[in-house]
Amino acid sequence: MHRRLLELIENGNYNEARQMLLDLNVVDIAQLLEEIKGEKLVVVFRLLPKELVADIFSYMPQEQKQYLIETITDQEVTRIMEDLFLDDTVDMLEELPANMVKKILKNTDDDRRRLINRFLQYPENSAGSIMTIEYVDLKEEMSVAQALAYIRRTGVDKETINNCYVMDKNRKLVGIVSLRRLILAGEATPIRNVMEKKIVHIDTSMDQEEIAHLFRKYDLTTMPVVDKEKRLVGIITIDDIVDIIEQENTEDFQKMAAMEPSDEAYLKTSSFVLARHRIVWLLVLMVSATLTGSIIRSFEEVLQSVVILAAFIPRLMDTGGNAGSQSATLVIRGLALEEIRLKDAFKVMGKELRVSLLVGAALSSINFLLIHFLEGTDIRIAFTVAVSLFLTVVLAKVLGGALPIIAKKLRLDPAIMAGPLITTVVDAVALLAFFSLSKAILGL
Amino acid sequence: MHRRLLELIENGNYNEARQMLLDLNVVDIAQLLEEIKGEKLVVVFRLLPKELVADIFSYMPQEQKQYLIETITDQEVTRIMEDLFLDDTVDMLEELPANMVKKILKNTDDDRRRLINRFLQYPENSAGSIMTIEYVDLKEEMSVAQALAYIRRTGVDKETINNCYVMDKNRKLVGIVSLRRLILAGEATPIRNVMEKKIVHIDTSMDQEEIAHLFRKYDLTTMPVVDKEKRLVGIITIDDIVDIIEQENTEDFQKMAAMEPSDEAYLKTSSFVLARHRIVWLLVLMVSATLTGSIIRSFEEVLQSVVILAAFIPRLMDTGGNAGSQSATLVIRGLALEEIRLKDAFKVMGKELRVSLLVGAALSSINFLLIHFLEGTDIRIAFTVAVSLFLTVVLAKVLGGALPIIAKKLRLDPAIMAGPLITTVVDAVALLAFFSLSKAILGL
Structure with a gap:
């Protein structure tokens, strides 16, 4: 039906198209209009029943709103503005270029213009900026x-x-x-x-x-x-709240993956902007990883004599990073949903310690068996890897549990204390432990 | 006030406590009751005005519901069951032990019991299981x-x-x-x-x-x-939908951090259960990391001659992992919010390719300068690291963009294609590229 409607519009069968449009929900009409470009959009927009126009308009993407406001007459703008709810108007104005805001305000009556101006002054994401006065x-x-x-x-x-x-x-x-x-x-x-x-x-x-x-x-x-x-x-x-919940979750996902948060949809963001949001954290974390590198450098002679030790670096780093991510994610999420509060800090760390002892013991025993019996590596090396892995898991999980709470205490966003940052910290300690232990146990 | 109320209850000043309770919202009353244990809970519960009891009950945590149902009389159970909405009743019954479900159903009239039984048969998380019939x-x-x-x-x-x-x-x-x-x-x-x-x-x-x-x-x-x-x-x-949105997000967070999802609150889950939810993926990923280890092993003689190469392993691994996580997170999130659809696969990969070329070029140049000029390492090694880093970032981002979409196409949950899995795949390729390049460029 969707395709049929677009065909009718394409062929200029507007009357028939109008009849079909009327059977659709306003959200679906807005979604369909997204696929119509240029002048045709204005033609179809003018076919819509007057009482639905503002409602459909409020569901259209920003670029189309902008195009329509540029193209339609002042009277038509006035009519839409009168029917739009104030919160939708303010949302739209916040993202329009200045000359278009002017065109809209020119076509709005004095009272409403004064109100809109007051609303535009509330800080972004505050109650003032998302409320409506139509109560x-x-x-x-x-x-x-x-x-x-x-x-x-x-x-x-x-x-x-x-x-x-x-x-x-x-x-x-x-x-x-x-x-x-x-x-x-x-x-x-x-x-x-x-x-x-x-x-x-x-x-x-x-x-x-x-x-x-x-x-x-x-x-x-x-x-x-x-x-x-x-x-x-x-x-x-509540309809605005549902969107806000998803928006806040998206921000947390982005921060936890070491990106600057952005509420623009992925496909609508340019590659350049995407790159800019990602590079800062990648750079910070890459430079931090040089610390881990210099730890390895300082054990050059150990590695020189038993070069096979290098083969265990990925296993230690990956497992440490994953173990830390797990803990950090649960705690960050718990804090966001207020299931975990600041006063629970010690409870959380106690729990993470117990979990890490269980998980660490299991992983390091399996690892020992794998390395010694399956891969046939020297038992002393297998033992060193197992012990280092155990320490890494414990450290990763306790840090993963503690850092988000500390961040919250310092009034930072706990979400930045997620996997990437914890991985970088844990890597350094894990490799320090591994090479020190190797040195001692292998007697180098 | 919260503390004062608890004191009143502690000291048996029930009349005064009741007056204060009446001024509170039912949600706050339920939250306050959480801190009251054992017999006192039953006493306070019986003080509550009859018309609010079922409402407050529906906001209490499962353990307290269970304790109350065990303790109060059959008549009291009947009264609560009559006033509870059907969807809340079904939610509660789904988590109660069988003997308590029996006690409740025994105290429910025939019509309602038949209804409850029908509702209990809808699959978990289906519309049938979350709907209510009080319309x-x-x-x-x-x-x-x-x-x-x-x-x-x-x-x-x-x-x-x-x-x-x-x-x-x-x-x-x-x-x-x-x-x-x-x-x-x-x-x-x-x-x-x-x-x-x-x-x-x-x-x-x-x-x-x-x-x-x-x-x-x-x-x-x-x-x-x-x-x-x-x-x-x-x-x-919608009130149930808001909770479901947060629950679905929590599941995605958990899967993306390589855990089995669970909808129990962190502090209420035992360490043993937490460990069980985490260990499977850690084990899978740890064993996969042995692949990366064996790649290093196969370049033993290269590493033997230039042992310093090992110092760059963390930098490559961490940057690759982080770059991949960023892309995977955005795409997983876009798919979850339906901002990205299956038909956008090529658009996404094109975008990730462009972003990765930008980010990769920037990171590898900075890295080259750092390694050669600041750390004073041989220019050929600096060059090898920079090129490997570039390839790693490009691979990580393109894979990070593609794997979630492929998962969705295969009707798997895209969230499992997040950082941990991508990191493990990227690690192997990154190190393979690094050592092959080193071998060629350093002429070993």
Whole structure:
């Protein structure tokens, strides 16, 4: 059907295409429009029913939004801007070039322009920057019937009416009442008596990661944002939170793989930008690896007499790195989900120590058997490798458990203490132990 | 306040404690109860207002649920089971020991028991296992007024009434109408005219990861689950989806760090279980690293004559591993978020090739300068290292980009093609290149 629709558009069968488009969900329409380029896009865009245009527009990729705003008339821009929710407008403006922001603001009425400007000033990723002001505000002295009448009158333009916010005379937030509760309550009941007074609220500066955590903790679908006087200034809705959770996870994945985080989609980022995000950490880690190199250099004469020792370097380095990554990943993840707190530091290290003793003992025994019996290497060398491997695993896991917590304590992001960094540290110690032991045990 | 409350409970000041508890959100009450052990827990639990008990219970950790069910009377169990939503009940039962499941089912009425048993049969992580049946069902011939009256009569026990589901005579799902739409519509309007007919629905066997993706794509807060005849069998709500998204991310983090995934919280998992989840992959990767070792072994005579070459092994291995991890992580993440599709395979590899040429060129030049001028090593060795490093980075990134896509194509989880596995593969090739080049360039 997708292909058929594109064909109809390609051949200029717009009427038939329009009929098919109308059967689609707005998200699917936006996705389909992605494949239409240039003037055809404007033609198809103008075919869409007026009441869906803003909604479809909000799901389009930034480049297409930009192209459309450049191309369509001022009246059309005004119409879209009037129908877009404020948070979607602000999101879009943040990424548009200045001349286009001007074109949009020129076509926006004064009140809304003032609001947009205020929103653009909130720091990125703060509650202020992701909230919307299209909420339903009730007064505590209203009755349920009055509230419902008020909602019927004003609710059409609100992003959600499932939760309504109750204010006192000074516009201070005093309660929340769900539409569900209003429907189920008697018409004469005062709002004051049906509203929920235990409110989870946040202020405009709270970071989105923390907000997402509160949504998850309290199973919320909306959350009010208040100013310092506890006056309601906006609400945040769960659909934005779901995207934020994925965005925060993507950032953690990137940091843990030693990259600078970026929220642009991979295929839409240029090779040059991708290279820039990756090279800094690679360079830092490469230079750190010269330390490990110089440890090997300092044992040159040991290696000279038993050159076969070099064959065990990869095994020690890889196993150390992997063992450390495992621990660091679990702890970083636990910290991110707040399943592990700072006060658990000793518990975590104790656990990692026990796990590392189990894992280290198993790996090093298997390794000993492999090296001595299967590969037929000298028993003293097999023993040295096994002991070094054991020490490496223990060190890697304890460091892997401790470093993310220390980072958090120092108010750094625990995610940077992941595999790559721990691997580099563990490598140096592992090889130092291995060559010192070899020297002693082989009597060199 | 938290501490004060615990003190009150410790000292048996239950009345005062109860007053303070009532001011808390149910989630916070459940969190506080976590710190109360043994009989005191039962005492405090019995203090809670009847209408909140089931809700608080649903937020308690599994061990405490288990302890309470063992300890409280059958009547109390019945009461909680009546008030719990079906999806929460099923979640809990799935993790309880058999004798306790028996105690619960014994105290559940026949209808509900039959339902629970049906739910327990859906495969884990399928739509069937996470859906709930507490939804509002309307008939298409109702008027808005009739629908609202029906909701008022039956809505109290529903998990959500924000979206209501419209059925035809054969109980086939024909539309969804939001409470918002009902409130804003005229009372005499037939439901048929206000309902949304473009429905995103899923069947009972769909995997939760895919469901979460649909929720994100269409900005949904609830989604209907239907059987093969398109009859409505349940709904899924966004609060469960948020948890599923984090759970799926945790699994990816674990797989990418070469562990068997587990959804138990770190601190609640025993060291023995943690060790078991980690050792298999460590072992596999350690044994693979012997391949790299045997490559070094086969160049024993090269190493024997220029033992200093060993000092560059860590640099090559670490940089190759890190470069590969970066690419693999971005591609795995892109696949998980469906920003990258299978058909993009060549685009991804082209991009990785370009990025790796940039990054490789930069790193190997810097490395050449460092080794030759700063460390004062023979220019031929510096050259060999630089060229090997360049080849390593290019190989690592192209493999890092390709392997996750190949895994996906083979219907394996792309997340297993992450850093650890790629590092092991790249190590072998990197060292092979390094020693072959050294042999040729140094004329050994």
